[in-house]
């Protein structure tokens with residue numbers, strides 16, 4: 001008999017009923033009940049070696065990752081889900097579920113070890129929306145060697161990460177993400193693909209590492225500058241820089257050196273122009 005994937009709506013319903021489980025809003029729980037979406041997401045996630053999943057829920061995406069990867073490490077913060085995952089994923093001996101808040105995971109030390117053992121380490125997750133940005137920035141900062149991060153996020157957040165320069169969604173998030181990665185919007189996931197259905201649509205976006213890092217740039221310092229340039233979107237980059245440096249003349253000099261007209265706003269500046277501002281400020 002063909003296997004009924006965990007993400008088949010009737011199977012998810014059975015699991016929820018068997019364990020008398022209700023999705024916990026506080027943990028951002030929305031379970032995927034759309035096998036086509038789940039499989040497409042796993043297919044696109046570059047599951048050659050070890051895949052890190054954040055929030056396996058009842059295991060719908062985990063199952064598809066396990067079928068494609070050598071190893072899946074899934075961090076789940078809700079202890080009530082641990083026995084359920086042991087049941088739903090019992091056929092997959094390459095899955096390790098860790099009961100831990102992902103934000104406290106020691107990626108700096110673990111990822112290099114996993115790389116040695118499994119070759120490639122990637123991330124694939126349907127992220128809990130209340131911590132989307134902290135999760136992504138943790139990966140950006142602690143494990144920049146990860147080549148692909150494929151995540152489902154709220155549509156609005158996904159659009160900001162993938163936004164083109166000059167578009168209304170282009171923001172500090174766009175510059176920060178695109179400085180480190182090529183950000184691609186893969187596809188939209190309608191609210192009805194989840195149980196319970198959220199009010200908003202989601203998108204799957206993929207961060208593909210740009211490889212060559214600017215060794216001379218301190219990422220944290222660069223991101224602080226980027227946020228300062230976007231601090232007041234309606235103001236010119238000159239005005240925001242003046243506030244950041246506390247010195248109008250200095251702000252003018254930086255922009256001159258970077259060859260950027262003082263009348264522009266941050267949302268009109270490419271990542272490369274932002275880098276020039278950073279370098280001119282050194």
Ligand code: SAM
Pocket residue numbers: 027028029030031032033054055056057058059060061062075076077078100101102103125126127128129131
């Ligand atoms: N992957 C499942 C799916 O697609 O059906 C569930 C996704 S649900 C949107 C988010 C999951 O992340 C939930 O299982 C939730 O308990 C878990 N979660 C929330 N906060 C977490 C954290 N700080 N660390 C690890 N997991 C977390």
